[in-house]
Amino acid sequence: MTAVEATGLTRTYGAVTAVDGLTFELEEGRVLGVLGPNGAGKTTAIRMLTTILPPSSGRFAVAGIPDGSEREIRRRIGVLPESAGYPARESGEEYLAYHARLHGRPAAEAVAAARRLLAEVGLADRESALIHTYSRGMRQRLGIARALVNDPAVVFLDEPTLGLDPQGQRDVLQMVRRLAGERGVTVLLSTHLLDEVEQVCTDVLILNHGKVAALGPVAAVVSRAAAPRSARLRTGPDRVEEAVTLLAAIHAVSAARAADGRPGEVTIELSAELAAPAAAAAVLATLVEAGVPVAEFTLEGGRLSDAFLEVVST
Amino acid sequence: MSGAWTIVARRELADLWLRGRGFALLVAYSVLLSATTYLVATNQAINFIEQREAVGLTLQVAVAVGALLSLLAAADALSGERDRGSLEALLLAPVPRWQLVAGKGASALSLWLAAFAVAVPYVWFLGHGIGLVAVPLSAGLAVGTLLAVAFAAMGLAVSAGASTSRVSLAVCMLVLLALYVPTQFPVGATTGWAGELLQRFNPLTAGLHFLGRLVIDGHGAFEEASWLAAPALFVTAAVAAAAVAARRLRLSGVRE
Numbered sequence: 001m002t003a004v005e006a007t008g009l010t011r012t013y014g015a016v017t018a019v020d021g022l023t024f025e026l027e028e029g030r031v032l033g034v035l036g037p038n039g040a041g042k043t044t045a046i047r048m049l050t051t052i053l054p055p056s057s058g059r060f061a062v063a064g065i066p067d068g069s070e071r072e073i074r075r076r077i078g079v080l081p082e083s084a085g086y087p088a089r090e091s092g093e094e095y096l097a098y099h100a101r102l103h104g105r106p107a108a109e110a111v112a113a114a115r116r117l118l119a120e121v122g123l124a125d126r127e128s129a130l131i132h133t134y135s136r137g138m139r140q141r142l143g144i145a146r147a148l149v150n151d152p153a154v155v156f157l158d159e160p161t162l163g164l165d166p167q168g169q170r171d172v173l174q175m176v177r178r179l180a181g182e183r184g185v186t187v188l189l190s191t192h193l194l195d196e197v198e199q200v201c202t203d204v205l206i207l208n209h210g211k212v213a214a215l216g217p218v219a220a221v222v223s224r225a226a227a228p229r230s231a232r233l234r235t236g237p238d239r240v241e242e243a244v245t246l247l248a249a250i251h252a253v254s255a256a257r258a259a260d261g262r263p264g265e266v267t268i269e270l271s272a273e274l275a276a277p278a279a280a281a282a283v284l285a286t287l288v289e290a291g292v293p294v295a296e297f298t299l300e301g302g303r304l305s306d307a308f309l310e311v312v313s314t
Numbered sequence: 315m316s317g318a319w320t321i322v323a324r325r326e327l328a329d330l331w332l333r334g335r336g337f338a339l340l341v342a343y344s345v346l347l348s349a350t351t352y353l354v355a356t357n358q359a360i361n362f363i364e365q366r367e368a369v370g371l372t373l374q375v376a377v378a379v380g381a382l383l384s385l386l387a388a389a390d391a392l393s394g395e396r397d398r399g400s401l402e403a404l405l406l407a408p409v410p411r412w413q414l415v416a417g418k419g420a421s422a423l424s425l426w427l428a429a430f431a432v433a434v435p436y437v438w439f440l441g442h443g444i445g446l447v448a449v450p451l452s453a454g455l456a457v458g459t460l461l462a463v464a465f466a467a468m469g470l471a472v473s474a475g476a477s478t479s480r481v482s483l484a485v486c487m488l489v490l491l492a493l494y495v496p497t498q499f500p501v502g503a504t505t506g507w508a509g510e511l512l513q514r515f516n517p518l519t520a521g522l523h524f525l526g527r528l529v530i531d532g533h534g535a536f537e538e539a540s541w542l543a544a545p546a547l548f549v550t551a552a553v554a555a556a557a558v559a560a561r562r563l564r565l566s567g568v569r570e
Contacts (some may be wrong), residue, residue, distance in 0.1 A: 052405055052565055074408040081406075085399025089333040101321045102407035146403060 001064065003028040003154050003186035004049065008094070009058035009196050011044050020043040020210040022058070026188070028153075028205065031180045033201035033218070034190040037312050041210040042190045043082050046158050050079045061152040075103070078147030080140070082158040082190075088132035092118055092142050095131060096149060103150040110149075117145040121175060137168030142173055154186045155179060161191055169193060194305040198222075204304065207312050213311040222307045229270055231280060234296035235287075237263040243292050252282035264295075318409040322417025330387065330421050339383055339425065344432050351436045352376045369441040370530040373433070373454045374522045378497070380429030381461040385486055387422035388469025391415075392563065393482040402565055415474065415560035419466050426462035430455055451530045457521045460545045464517060465490075466550035474559035477566065493518040514541065517548035 002028060006048050009022040021261040026032050038041050047053035049060055051070040054140050060067050063076040087095060096114035097107075105113060118127045121141040126134065134142065140160055147155055157176065161169040173196045180187050180200075186312055197204060197218070204221050206214040214221045235243050240258045247256035252274050259265035270279040287294055300306075330336040351370055354368035363371075392415070395401035404414060434451060441447045469486050476482035496519045513519045524541035527533045 047565070050406060071410070073406045073408055077406075079403075079406050081399075081402040083399055084403060087329070087400060089329070098321070098325050099403065099407065102318060102404075102409055104408070150408075211544060293517070 001028045002026065002061070003030070003064075004032075004060070004062050004188065006045075006049065006060040009045065009048055009057055009060055010056050011048055011053060012056045017210050019207075021053075022207075022212060024205055024212065024215055026186060028186055029180070029184050030203050031176070031187045031189060031199035031201045033204045034188055034207065035192075035194065035197065035204060035308055036213075040207040040312075042207055042212075043158055045140045045207065046079075046082075046156050046188065046190060050074075050077055050156050052081075054107070054158045075150060078150060078152035078155040078185075080143040080155075080157045080160050083162070084139075085145045086131045086134075086139055086142065089130055091128050091130055092134070092145075093127040094125055095142065096145055096257065097204070099146050100149040105149070113149060113295055115147075117148055118142075120148075121145045122171070124131035131258075135168075137164050137171060140164060140168070140172055141175065144172070144179075148179075148183075151313070152185060156188045158190045159249075160189070161193055161196075171195065176200055194308055195303070198304040205309060208312045214307065222304050229272070229276070230300045231265040231268045231270060231283065232259070232296070232298045232300060233268060233287075233294060234264055235266065235293055236295075239292050242262060242290070243287060246286055246290050246292065247283060250282060250286050253278040276307060318407070319413040319416040319420070321411075321496060322414055323420040326391070326418050326421030327424055329338045330424065335355070336387075336425060336428070338384070340428055340432060342359055343379055343383060346379060347372070347376055347433060347436055351440065355440060363512055364530075365440065365444050366446060366530050366532070368445075369446050369450050370435060370526050373450045374525055376429065376433035376436070377454050377461065377525065378494075378518065378522060379457040380426045380433070381465045382456055382490065383425040384422045384462040385465035385469045385470075385490060386423050386483075387475050388419060388466040389482045389486040390479050391418035391422060391470055392473040393479040394473075396477070396565070397479050405563070405565060411563045412557060412560040415416065415470050415556060419470050419556065422466040422469065423459075423462055426458060426466075429569055430458055446529065450525070453525055453528045453535065457525055457545065460542070461518065461521050462475050464545065464549040464552040467549070467556040471555040471559040474563050498520065500541055514529065515544055517544040520544040 004026040006022050006024055009019060010017065011019045022045055034042050034045065036288055044053065049062060053071050062073045065072045065076060093111065093114045096117055097110040100110035100113045101107065110158045115127060118124050121144055123138060123141055123145070126138065131139065131142065144157065147157070160172050163261065164172065176187060176189055177200050179185055189197070189201060203216060204218050205212065206212065206221070233243065244256045244258060247253045247266070247268060252271050253268055254271045255269040257267055259267045268283060270276060276299060284294065284297060351372050354363055354371050359364040392401065395404060433454070436445050437450050437454070441450060470487065472485045473482045476485065493516055496516050513523055520541045524538055527538040527541065528535060
């Protein structure tokens with residue numbers, strides 16, 4: 001079943017088009033990483049899908065509920081807004097219980113849900129502490145807990161790792177992974193942490209200037225947008241010249257040279273006529289046959305970050 | 315959810331009275347009322363001011379300032395959430411926007427009710443010797459509630475559209491200043507048909523004038539009811555404006 005569906009979703013601010021014809025579908029239980037440079041339209045897109053911002057044109061449906069039924073959509077979604085603020089003089093438990101009440105839970109059930117969620121995000125020991133005593137990472141976790149007070153079908157997390165230290169980032173991303181894995185919810189995650197998106201997300205949507213620049217499963221987007229075109233090889237410093245000569249002569253390689261300032265390393269440009277894995281296999285076979293030792297061989301340009309840079313620079 | 319406004323109101327009341335500035339505002343109000351009562355009582359002692367007038371003046375200050383407190387709370391209610399970055403989470407609740415606004419309005423009105431409760435002993439102190447307690451208190455409650463509802467609704471309407479609390483408070487203060495200025499006009503400027511028209515059109519001066527007629531001049535409420543037309547109109551317009559603003563409540567105010 002489709003959890004999120006957008007068709008031609010557009011939002012303009014005067015002459016500026018923040019999101020331009022956003023069209024995509026996300027199946028239930030998937031984790032979509034929404035990427036893009038600053039000002040690409042990620043937050044605007046999320047705000048439209050979460051009913052905070054009316055689209056200028058286009059249609060969407062979340063959890064099977066079409067736009068126009070905003071309140072029904074809000075019942076089925078959980079959202080961690082970008083740069084969310086929190087009431088400083090309330091405790092985490094009071095804050096969550098209040099939002100649980102607004103989502104229709106009776107008072108006792110709201111408090112129980114608040115405690116359960118605080119435990120789930122690792123804040124059980126801080127349930128009575130005032131929010132102003134929370135660290136930034138704890139507030140983000142509290143925000144994620146708030147997004148779960150209504151047991152949502154779809155969760156939108158807008159920059160949940162913004163401003164967090166590496167440990168905080170890891171904690172939040174592990175939480176996202178757990179959300180998808182244990183609760184089975186569909187997650188839309190906007191972030192700048194490309195490596196982590198690669199690990200956590202099943203799909204990726206790259207926005208650039210408000211338009212969809214790439215969309216699909218992470219592996220497909222990476223291979224489509226950033227197929228490896230170069231490689232690095234490490235051998236013995238005395239075998240570099242031989243390796244360069246051998247590789248320059250084969251069809252799979254368009255250029256090979258000794259890396260400047262790095263003894264024993266060879267930089268290889270792969271031929272565009274062959275797929276990267278085939279070219280890599282040919283390179284390794286040639287060297288092994290000639291008895292050149294290979295201490296390390298790395299294909300470059302096969303990461304999401306490479307795909308991202310390639311897509312947004314066009 | 316039909317009762318969501320009560321959930322919002324309860325939370326806002328706790329925020330205002332247990333964690334917020336409700337008591338600080340009330341203390342400042344009490345100091346002002348004490349000073350006013352002291353001045354009119356001592357003036358009365360040396361026969362510069364009649365006892366009925368002392369009751370009327372104190373009541374007018376209590377009503378005007380009490381209603382102002384409601385405006386202050388309401389003007390910050392939504393734009394304050396916007397400033398703190400907590401409005402988006404509130405807008406994501408599956409609750410009609412008017413209920414969010416109504417809950418905050420109810421909390422703002424609690425300041426007026428508390429202010430009125432504080433004013434009761436002052437009015438009693440000045441008026442019990444001449445049997446003038448029930449009329450000023452009932453009239454003060456009626457007029458003050460009318461003005462407080464109108465001010466709170468106006469504050470909410472402005473707050474819903476303002477990008478920041480500072481803007482919201484500035485706009486409200488400007489309107490309030492325009493309403494208060496005629497109360498400071500010399501007597502000569504308020505007599506004659508033009509002066510009376512000005513007083514009748516201004517909901518604040520009309521409401522305070524109504525109190526003066528009842529408490530100081532001893533007139534009947536029905537006899538002077540026409541003075542309540544402007545406050546009643548003001549309430550209607552302000553509540554309608556707040557209802558429209560609630561329907562159009564957006565994350566970034568009117569800029570969106």
